[in-house]
Amino acid sequence: MYSNKNSRSGSKRRSVLHEVIFEADTPAGKAFDIFLLCCIALSVLAVMLDSVKVVRIQYGGVLYAIEWIFTILFTVEYILRLLCVGRPFMYAKSFFGIVDLLAIAPTYLSMLLPGSQYLLVIRLLRVLRIFRVLKLVYYLGEATVLIQALRASRRKITVFIFVIFTIVIIVGSLMYLIESEESGFTSIPRSVYWAIVTLTTVGYGDISPKTSLGQALAALVMILGFSIIAVPTGIVTAEITQAMGQKKVSTQACSECSAEGHEIDAVYCKFCGAKM
Amino acid sequence: MYSNKNSRSGSKRRSVLHEVIFEADTPAGKAFDIFLLCCIALSVLAVMLDSVKVVRIQYGGVLYAIEWIFTILFTVEYILRLLCVGRPFMYAKSFFGIVDLLAIAPTYLSMLLPGSQYLLVIRLLRVLRIFRVLKLVYYLGEATVLIQALRASRRKITVFIFVIFTIVIIVGSLMYLIESEESGFTSIPRSVYWAIVTLTTVGYGDISPKTSLGQALAALVMILGFSIIAVPTGIVTAEITQAMGQKKVSTQACSECSAEGHEIDAVYCKFCGAKM
Amino acid sequence: MYSNKNSRSGSKRRSVLHEVIFEADTPAGKAFDIFLLCCIALSVLAVMLDSVKVVRIQYGGVLYAIEWIFTILFTVEYILRLLCVGRPFMYAKSFFGIVDLLAIAPTYLSMLLPGSQYLLVIRLLRVLRIFRVLKLVYYLGEATVLIQALRASRRKITVFIFVIFTIVIIVGSLMYLIESEESGFTSIPRSVYWAIVTLTTVGYGDISPKTSLGQALAALVMILGFSIIAVPTGIVTAEITQAMGQKKVSTQACSECSAEGHEIDAVYCKFCGAKM
């Protein structure tokens, strides 16, 4: 089907469409992106409002119509993207291809499964439409340094999260033995949940130790959590500092005195004055 | 009106007034600023105490008088500022011009609208007087490095906050489906509120998951929040380190090409090679 | 007993076993490690599920069998480790030797002590099996930089934690005097527990000040905690930055005086002046 349409449309019209839909540099492309962003924000707002009982009772019909209008709009956009891109299957299999599909699928699925017994599932599918909002990140070009720093610290963060999990499982198990079931520590998984709530300094208070020994252990976990937060922060800060610093120092060595560490904009060696 | 008064007052008297009111270097200017700071602190304290029921019943009259005394004082100050400044409209439209006006307006408005039905609105207006406190920042000269670092990290922080919003909307929606309404997850906006409470590690506990699946998702959000806090910290730290490091750049300009921004250890100008 | 077995087994067979069990570089060693990791994860999962009442009632027998299978498996592994290692006593006394023993001991102990009155203690022993999970850290080689940074900041962190303890004891004692027993501040240790909950920004809410003075002190503690978290973060970040920066130190030794630790941009040895 796509190849049929592909052969019908001239390569010129396709490249214009490609520019408008995929690029954000040209005025037309920019206008399209801003329009798309507004549509995404509005449709997400509609889904959110629809979940509020008071609003649904009064404006349920309007919100239903809005949902369908945006779904059709995004469907047209998805088809156009498939048409104008060089390799449609590559796009469809890419992260944003899947997100684009997930952003329209739930509304159609809610039609095919009208049985009242599937209602809850349909609601789950409808909510998945919010993944559409993920596209927003795609439109912002500022995230590069952050992503680079996070990628560099990926493995260290993994070790850190693994250590966190080990700690919360052991602490949770100890707490299950120390505290009675009346305090809310009814099973090890639930005690591990409490340990996570405490270590991350969230502290709901729905489960909290009542015995002195339990409170002493909880105090230790809190101080550990308060100190341990320094580790991911230290990792990411060091990586961001490095990612930002790499732009600054040239790798060029002076041909006269072989001194290194010159700034990128340096024309003469700052130590011996020779031209670089 | 202002121009009339302007023409009446000599430029000498105006410049003395300007020095006292706008400058903080001269003894008179410093004394004026300290006096103003005390007045602001006292008037804010009076508004705060007035909201405490026990205090209002006993000292309501005194606090009402204090409020009017400070309002008149600040009004006189505002008029003097308009008179002695070179371009009154520029000042009136500036950030602190508007803050100065907002700091006196509520009390006058509470007079014009004496109807009991507007009481609540009047209270809102009265509280706006606290914006006066914002002027305090103006008097401190230490904030420069911080503001510079925050300005440099502005765009990265925006991306970060946008990612946070995307995460809390998706997590909130999933939680709305997982948890029943009895746990407090009555709508998606409320579930998003819960997600923010959890991700930022605040953790009130007024809404908290009851099901195992909900608690597992909550645990993931907590660990994410605990790790993700590293990102703004890393950004700001890197910028502050850089802002503080920039002091190490020499203020010396090359005598040949007048280029600036040399490092302190530079012996030769890095742009033209001349000895510095 | 171990030396008997030692003499029976040839040194060749022992070295192959050693390679498989202790090394992770060869295909056989890697496969063994991955298999062991899965076993550890599964057995921990079984212990955790066993604590959930609903699961225990229905699958108690299966979980009991799984626990015994894994215990026997880990016992065989422990004996093999003792057999193939050069100095069995050194291994048995090392951290992971003790962890390995603790990981199998509770199940056997639960057999020797069948009295119903010790049931709770037996559960404590069973939970200790989760220490087995600690072995996981051993298998990850990524933790070196983190451990190096934490070791370097060990003493500063100790001072920091000591200051924290001093603050919470003083604040807790003051709070005990300010607040009545009805608010939950029934003793100084409990008030210190509250101070830790507040300073680390956990904030359960099970104990919270009710009087104005108490809330003012609590507010001070919160702002202190919010600011003080910067200290461990700063320490660890500075150490990680340094640990990562040390890679920039050249591994080259001076050919004259064999001193190491030269910077990468060094041209002459900084200790003897010889050209490098």
Place this chain on the structure above:
Amino acid sequence: MYSNKNSRSGSKRRSVLHEVIFEADTPAGKAFDIFLLCCIALSVLAVMLDSVKVVRIQYGGVLYAIEWIFTILFTVEYILRLLCVGRPFMYAKSFFGIVDLLAIAPTYLSMLLPGSQYLLVIRLLRVLRIFRVLKLVYYLGEATVLIQALRASRRKITVFIFVIFTIVIIVGSLMYLIESEESGFTSIPRSVYWAIVTLTTVGYGDISPKTSLGQALAALVMILGFSIIAVPTGIVTAEITQAMGQKKVSTQACSECSAEGHEIDAVYCKFCGAKM
């Protein structure tokens, strides 16, 4: 009185005493310090246990005796310190002189005021004995780098805390108007307390917004608090990095090539090989 005793004791005996009490380098001085540390820890523990009702009923007499023994011991120590120090009044007026006095005063005061009506006040005085623990910091020499970094960032932290106070007063006032008194926002000071609890991510949950507008504002405050924590962390990290870095780079310039930035242990210039 002190000068009398001063003249009686020989200068030799005094200098030996001075060495034992004030120095920590000699074996005798170290042993004295360790003994003192144990005494302080034990006496603080006794005060804390005395506040627990169950313990006081059973061991009240023993704890009372322990308190008096330690008080007499610390009194003797305080008098010895006054005797052996060169200028007793300088010591008495110094920070630790006052702390030493505060550490013994409450027990004596509880004797002079035996009236049952002052009981609560006496308890306050007794708790002040815990200030004794502050002496501990005195004995640790590791805190220097931390104190140096905190002193350097003192003014920036002040600006930061001032901004925090401005934010919480404005947010608290707005919240007082938005939320009804039933949610716990009974006055502006109490709303400001809530704002501090939320901004610092403590989140007790004793006061929490119920209206949608209130929850939206609360969410903003949380995200602000989550982001703003980066500021003190950034300041302190930058200062610690600088404080640690200052040890490393010598300020000495090469006499031949005038290059700077040599390491402290450098004997020869790393750029030209000249002896430094």
